[in-house]
Amino acid sequence: MAAPAGTKTFVFNEVSKHNKTKDCWLIIHGKVYDVTPFMEDHPGGDEVLLAATGKDATTDYEDIGHSNDAQNMMHxxxxxxxxxxxxxxxxVYVQPKDWASKPDKNPEFVIKILQFLVPIIILGLAFAIRSYTKEKSA
Structure with missing residues (x-):
């Protein structure tokens, strides 16, 4: 089915360049959507929308099961x-260009946080176990 007269047609490579928080386009059911204004309001967060860039996001969209309100909002x-x-x-997954600007979403950052937190958690558990066993033996 051809697009209605006057409808802009984009090639995939052009659409896939729009993969940042401040410039995000999605392909769903052959239609192109500029969801940039919706990034902060999306219930799943902007990461969900960014992960759907650089590909046909139809399957991702359908798998979620959007409400009628969400579907009506798309126009x-x-x-x-x-x-x-x-x-x-x-x-093909294309990592968003502004991924590095979100250090809390960067895998290296998460690893560093875990390297810091795990020993603290282990010490806390050891202290709690020690305190508990002291109470039981007293």
Whole structure:
């Protein structure tokens, strides 16, 4: 089915460049949506939307089971159609360019936090066990 007259058609590579918090486009059911204004309001957080960039996000969208309100809201973010011939068959994950600007989402940051917290948690548990066993033996 052809896009209505006057509808903008985008190639996949152009759409996939819009993969940042301040510039986020998604492809769902062959339509292109600029969801940038919705990033802060998305119930799943902006990470969910960013993870859906750089690919056809139809399956991701359908798997969630969006409400009728969510589906009706989509029209205001619609900006055109994607040329389906340019969409790769294989789903490719493209890491958002501003991923590094969110240190709490960066895997290296999480590892550093865990390296710091795990010993503290272990010491806390050891102290609690020691206190508990002292009370039981007294």
């Amino acid at each position: 205001k973010y619609y900006i055109g159609e994607v040329d389906k011939e340019t969409v790769p068959q294989k789903r």
